[in-house]
Amino acid sequence: MAESGVTDGLCNTDDIERSKTEGKELTKEEKQRLRKEKKQQKKNKEKNDEKTSHEGEKKKNKKKKEEQPAGSASQPPAQPSPKAVPAPAPPPPAAAAVPVPASEAPAPADKPAKSKADLKAERASKGKKGDVGQPAPTGKLKAPPSELQPVVKRLPEHVQVDNPEVVKKLAKKLERQQIPLRSDYGYKVSLFSHLHQYSRKAPLTQQLGIPSTVIHPAIVRLGLQYSQGIVAGSNARSVALLHAFQQVIRDYTTPPNEELSRDLVNKLKPYISFLNQCRPLSASMGNAIKYIKKEISNIPSQCKEEEAKIKLLNCIERYINEKIVLAAKAIAKYSIEKISDGDVILVYGCSSLVNHILCEAFEKKRKFRVIVVDSRPRLEGREALRRLVQKGISCTYVLISAVSYILPEVSKVFLGAHALLANGYVMSRVGTSQIALVAKAFNVPVLVCCETYKFCERVQTDSFVSNELDDPDDLIVTRKGKTQLEHWQKVPSLGLLNLVYDVTPPDFVDLVITDLGMIPCTSVPVVLRVKNVDQ
């Protein structure tokens, strides 16, 4: 990377390489040197780019976490090539301005730079034909809400695994952040070649040096818990993430000559990349991270460090309380109205929210019984079964292939959700759409329970384009001493597919119960709009 241009680049790179391998954080000077080199490279490249035509280069985006201006005005070339990809805007020397249009929270120092970038962007977009535009949907903050923004989102990296360019850029970025890259495992089914497939037996932390000072140990532990499946379920993951961030904030000290609001956000970026490598982030985690970054950037610069930290910790505490704990209470209150005596309720897998609702309803002396449906290979239903049986609720347990046998007995189906998409589709654990389909065929009402912080602005119509592939070795099972698929890797034409999520069309879902009330599936974009205006 630093080979070209700069004269003393060679000896500097040696130093940098050495410190990288030792796992120490690059010193400030080294960082600045790197930045300068990259700026040089960029200038050379820009000259070439302006001559050649613009191609629609795909943008990488980790759920809009990266477009932080990150104090970009003061550190212009801090955005290396992977991120500064809005190709249409011919990157001027003030390259910092380029990612700004795609940012969400405008820091005050960016305003002059932004207007210049805006002009340039307009010029560029006039030249191009309706291509890669500017702000992410949360650009509504800047523009008047009545105007419809040309919303174009950057395609997340984790759904572009089949594009070698994107993969290379990610590798470069991770190298810069000193995070190891996790490699794919096993033969991937061709339908899903655009997604990652990792093995649980090769956790990312094996490639980290000890001690690793780049990543906070709480984050390392969290990443490991994610990748091994110890912390699973979207609520649990979000709460664990927020607690880890609280720990990070507590241990954080602002370096001299830096502002907390900008530096802390920069610190969080490699952590988020690391967690993403351990396990792709969920929609709820994405929303939580957006919120934290916004809160951090909104800290006024004259605020003392201790005060700022306490403020942030309280913010996070409040977020957890409002969006998760109180939301669960509100949803339980609404749902109990829907549970009547003598009901037979079917639940699938282990949703913390649905379990909470059922326990609450049982405490309110409703008479019902529960059928827990489970599926291989995760068998999460057993956990739900344990919790319900401990409360004293009478339960039945079947596997998902027996659902059409058991459904004639069922009066209601309660499902949890991982995320609710803007076109009304429900993204949830794989198998949910199947249960909804069979319930519809038997005319049994399907109710989805979901907090509003899980609503996301993505749209999706099938389960292929954006999903998560789990370890394929999980499908292997030993029955009666024989393991059929033991040597599946040796057979070239055999593939195992272990999907994690699927999307349920809105016509299968009768009602969505959220903390704002009971809404139909198609009202999700309305809720999103209302939320954004509030914020």
Add this chain to the structure above:
Amino acid sequence: MRRRHNHPDVVPNHFHRQHTHTQTPSCPVSPLISSRFYTTTMPAPDKEIDLTERIEAFLSDLKRGGSGTGPLRGSAEMARETTALLRRIAAQARWSNAGDLMEIIRTEGRRMTAAQPSETTVGNMIRRVLKIIREEYARSRGSSEETDQQESLHKLLTSGGLSEENFRQHFAALKANVIEAINELLTELEGTTDNIKMQALEHIHSNEVIMTIGRSRTVEAFLKDAARKRKFHVIVAECAPFCQGHKMATSLSEAGIETTVITDAAIFAVMSRVNKVIIGTQTVLANGGLRAVNGTHTLALAAKHHSTPLIVCAPMFKLSPQFPNEEDTFHKFVSPHEVLPFTEGEILSKVNVHCPVFDYVPPELITLFISNIGGHAPSYIYRLMSELYHPEDHEL
């Protein structure tokens, strides 16, 4: 060597004496069998023991084989064995007219179906053989059986009660004819898989994505035959808890077919990408519905939702005159240990666990049946039924 069978009750005295004379030099006869008398010098008691032993062995096999971990033997084998046994009964048991034989077969048949109610091929074969006997009888008598069935109403009116056939007439050639006809049936049974295989190329084009569930030997042969000439992709749903799909997938991939194993939960998720669903079944019911391995109903619903054709490969011997209304005999359950193992001890005693083996698939969800005599729509099944079985045999 011809043997004349005499009913034990009507044995005349001189035969009795003859029997005591011949009894000593021949092989030892157990007291149980000594009540049956034979007039020839052949070691006839052997055959009798042989036959009963075989029937008993078959019955105990049936009872044991139904432990539910998937069929220990395929349905085709079961059908062949049943037919072979019935041929043996026809050859070795004592009967003088068609009615007797039918009575014997019906009795044994009831015992066999009682041993394993879910194994419907046994009952089907018995009914086929009964129909064969009727046909042969009618042919010996000189009337044609086809007109009998179609104009039964007319016959009822005109002949008034003549439809009460008691099959008591004795025909010398009947036995040979019956055995020959059963041999033909056996030949047909042996060729069923091949006949179905040969139709594979008519239904599978290249670059298709085909979905199947569990393990069916018929579908396996079907797909392997098509793979000789065409390139396509197969997705196999593993069908928990027995995971028969794993074996199917390894077998298909060893034949060079691009195979993917998915969990049952992902059936709807991947269905949008599937062109055809090809499944096997345990039984085809009289209304055109299926009794197939559990999970098939979900698969059929998903296919219907995506308007994907559902093709069932089922040979004719799986066609059964039962209807799905009999709630208590339709479902079969196996040990819930497969679903929730005993290692989950502390909650095991407090929950109900179900592990059904079969699923009912209504005929509206099925597009095509492929059998050894060609392809049919589900609405045509009732006609095939009337050709294979006589209405009076529907209840054994």
